[in-house]
Amino acid sequence: MAGWNQGAALPLVLMVLLDLQRVAGRSPHETQKNITLAVILPQNNTNYPWAWPRVGPALERAVRTVNADASLLPDHVLIYRFNSSEDKGGVCSESLAALMAVDLKLTYDPWAFIGPGCSYTSSPVGLFTTHWDVPMVTAGASAVAFDGGVYPSITNTGPTHKKLGKFALRICEHFGWREHVMLIFSDKKEDDRPCYFAVEGLHAELESINITLEERVFAENKPVNYSQIILDIQNDGRGGSPWKFCEKSLAAAAAETPTCRECRTKGLNTESI
Ligand SMILES: *[C@@H]1O[C@H](CO)[C@@H](O)[C@H](O)[C@H]1NC(C)=O
Ligand SMILES: *[C@@H]1O[C@H](CO)[C@@H](O)[C@H](O)[C@H]1NC(C)=O
Numbered sequence: 001m002a003g004w005n006q007g008a009a010l011p012l013v014l015m016v017l018l019d020l021q022r023v024a025g026r027s028p029h030e031t032q033k034n035i036t037l038a039v040i041l042p043q044n045n046t047n048y049p050w051a052w053p054r055v056g057p058a059l060e061r062a063v064r065t066v067n068a069d070a071s072l073l074p075d076h077v078l079i080y081r082f083n084s085s086e087d088k089g090g091v092c093s094e095s096l097a098a099l100m101a102v103d104l105k106l107t108y109d110p111w112a113f114i115g116p117g118c119s120y121t122s123s124p125v126g127l128f129t130t131h132w133d134v135p136m137v138t139a140g141a142s143a144v145a146f147d148g149g150v151y152p153s154i155t156n157t158g159p160t161h162k163k164l165g166k167f168a169l170r171i172c173e174h175f176g177w178r179e180h181v182m183l184i185f186s187d188k189k190e191d192d193r194p195c196y197f198a199v200e201g202l203h204a205e206l207e208s209i210n211i212t213l214e215e216r217v218f219a220e221n222k223p224v225n226y227s228q229i230i231l232d233i234q235n236d237g238r239g240g241s242p243w244k245f246c247e248k249s250l251a252a253a254a255a256e257t258p259t260c261r262e263c264r265t266k267g268l269n270t271e272s273i
């Protein structure tokens with residue numbers, strides 16, 4: 001899912017701006033006024049797809065472009081304030097993100113929040129922005145839990161994991177895999193757990209139509225016995241479909257199992273699943 005990461009930042013900003021423009025249009029008599037965006041993202045750790053080094057240039061370009069056209073936000077100047085959600089160890093920190101959100105809100109009274117860019121940091125900030133009635137635009141809130149209705153202030157900039165689940169459901173329906181699906185994913189049970197949240201989207205959707213699900217969880221940061229995983233796929237995944245997450249060598253190895261040879265001959269790229 002790395003493909004849409006970088007390109008999506010600009011549209012997300014423009015989406016906010018179009019909204020702001022409508023609001024701004026109502027107060028033409030005010031003189032130059034700042035419209036502040038509050039940005040909370042990991043500052044340096046580019047292991048996170050939405051780290052500032054990736055998103056920052058797009059945001060700066062969007063701000064420059066908007067401010068260069070006086071007809072877009074008449075009598076207003078768009079600015080942004082950035083604070084990092086990264087702790088000293090370089091990890092996305094939910095407590096830090098929440099503190100930064102409160103600081104930015106009290107200091108600058110922003111019109112919108114951009115980020116946070118991680119799941120666990122998006123959660124507390126999403127609750128605050130809902131309470132403050134300020135839009136929060138992020139790519140970091142794609143987990144199923146954000147669908148529950150307690151985060152109405154959040155706008156996702158890309159497809160959520162629920163959408164991924166619906167996509168998986170369609171593929172299962174297409175191939176007639178209605179009984180038994182095996183989910184294989186790596187999970188360190190710490191930090192942002194992207195594979196866990198991605199697979200959760202499939203789990204929720206497939207469960208909803210009564211497909212039996214088997215899970216195999218492995219930890220990437222420990223030695224992995226791929227033979228055992230392949231054996232599990234052969235024994236438990238037969239007649240169903242294995243869905244693999246986040247570990248390339250596993251996907252390559254599993255592509256040798258009978259079910260996935262079938263996927264390949266039908267033109268399905270299992271590695272991208
Ligand atoms: C707008 O923001 C700039 C900093 O970018 C600041 O110098 C200026 O005082 C602000 N203007 C208002 C009206 O708050
Ligand atoms: C947030 O960023 C500003 C600079 O933009 C900095 O002055 C401030 O100290 C930061 N806040 C915290 C809590 O680090």
Ligand SMILES: *[C@@H]1O[C@H](CO)[C@@H](O)[C@H](O)[C@H]1NC(C)=O
Pocket residue numbers: 043044084086087088090
């Ligand atoms: C990110 O790197 C800059 C420059 O090396 C440093 O000043 C800053 O403290 C770092 N931020 C975090 C959150 O570690």
Ligand SMILES: *[C@@H]1O[C@H](CO)[C@@H](O)[C@H](O)[C@H]1NC(C)=O
Pocket residue numbers: 210
């Ligand atoms: C779900 O599957 C179970 C076991 O096969 C079956 O007993 C049950 O009736 C099914 N429920 C629905 C809603 O299809």
Ligand SMILES: *[C@@H]1O[C@H](CO)[C@@H](O)[C@H](O)[C@H]1NC(C)=O
Pocket residue numbers: 225227228231
């Ligand atoms: C890995 O799993 C296979 C199949 O169960 C087993 O034969 C083998 O001994 C295991 N290897 C290790 C290093 O545990």
